Amino acid sequence: MISIATTTRSSYFGLIVAFTIFSLSGVFLKSINGMQVGSIIYYRLIFGLLTLLVFMALTGKLNELLITSKRKYIFLMGCTNTLTIYAYFTAIQHVGVSIAALLLYTAPAYVTILSPILLKENITIRDMMALLLSAIGIIIAIHPVGNLSPQTNDLYVLGITLGLLSGISYALSTINYKFLRDTYTSTALLFWPTVVSLVLLSPYASLVSLGTLTMNIEELMLFGMLMTTFGSLLYYRSARHVKAQNLSVISLVEPVAGILFGYLILHEQIFSYTLEGCACILTGVFLISTKNNLSFGEKSTLGYFKREYCPSGHQQSLLHTFYRTLCKGPLKNQKR
16 A cells, blocks of 8 residues: 555645646746747747657657547647637736736636536536636736736736636636547647647747747747646646546646746736735635535546556655656556
């Protein structure tokens, strides 16, 4: 049983590291100069996809990329992922990391709203309380600082709108994942939507001069390798050993860490109303994520996030187990 506990601890550690990496998106975005958001995303995905291909080739997982069915859902997931990241990054530019991260993490509230329509699920009183808290948190958090000029105010409103849109599209990606989780491995679900995103963003590739691309090449490569490959792979591998309910709670690390990094690295101000809005939104997400009855997050991911234990009596160090959590391939799908 020691090996089981060690695997679980390393999985929690891996998830915390993954969500912390994801929270650095704003820092990377602000460090890249002279490039539009679409171009930044495109080249980030290029470097991330190349790194993923190398990883799959070295670990013998290229055979997992075969597409057999549900192609339209893969395409839809690529579209919603693209919309999410584009809207989120643009929101960061206009309203800052803290508010953009909070608006992105209103996604569980939208999942609750859309579930009765798309998944024929009921909304409980707990869900309504969570939605109310999230709505109050949004209203508090988006309060503008001081008197803004008309032009600045328009950009602020645009940033808020795109932040809300990123949360909605993130929710749609979550729901769409339900239709793909039993058919494809996590590696395939990381690879093909990324390919779709690259096709959609391909017009932005030519909008960057060679000099500008060269100037930002190190940041773009690190951005792609950390976010698209390492962070995502670490997330998928670690999540298999953690209950879906606990996974949703651990994901709250990302917006909190995003606000902290925005303050420490980007020197963004943290206002009292931002913290108040943060508390309301995250409490709402927590209520949705910790329902006693089987919630959408558990229904849609329970079959995917299965526990996998090490053989009895096989003891491993925390570092070794953490390494295997990253590198070990996903569970094979079983035919029903």
